[in-house]
Amino acid sequence: MDLATLMLIAYRAMDERVIAAMREAGFDVTVAQARIAQRIAEDGSRLTDLAEQAQVTKQTASLLVAALExxxxxxxxxxxxxxxxxxxxxxxxxxxxxxxxxxxxxxxEQEWNDHLGPELAACLRQALTKLRDIADPYR
Known part of the structure; x- marks a missing residue:
């Protein structure tokens, strides 16, 4: 299996756990809404910035924000x-x-660290952080 698919599997597993916990806590959000929400800055964000960071159209971002509202x-x-x-x-x-x-x-993340061990978990974080430098223009 290629590296990107392996990363996607872990990412989706995290998404599923977060969304399930949110619903259990009484917060009715979808994965798409959560992806917009996680990009909101502490003092607030403009819709165009959220759309760009989430790599969706402004119209899609507007619909997701309206649902969160x-x-x-x-x-x-x-x-x-x-x-x-x-x-x-x-x-x-x-x-x-x-x-x-x-x-x-x-x-x-703690479960993953426990499973991988501290050394491998630290290496994984370092490698993914280094990949982000070339993969994420919005960081």
Missing amino acids: REGLVERIADPDDGRARLIRFTQKGKAASRRAREVVMGV
């Missing part, structure tokens, strides 16, 4: 740097959801 997880506010622009930011409920998602991610 309906769930009460995000809100749109005026951008203090540009009165014509809007920022998407987490509500208190959204911050709680984000914290829960992060807890699950950290737990899964």
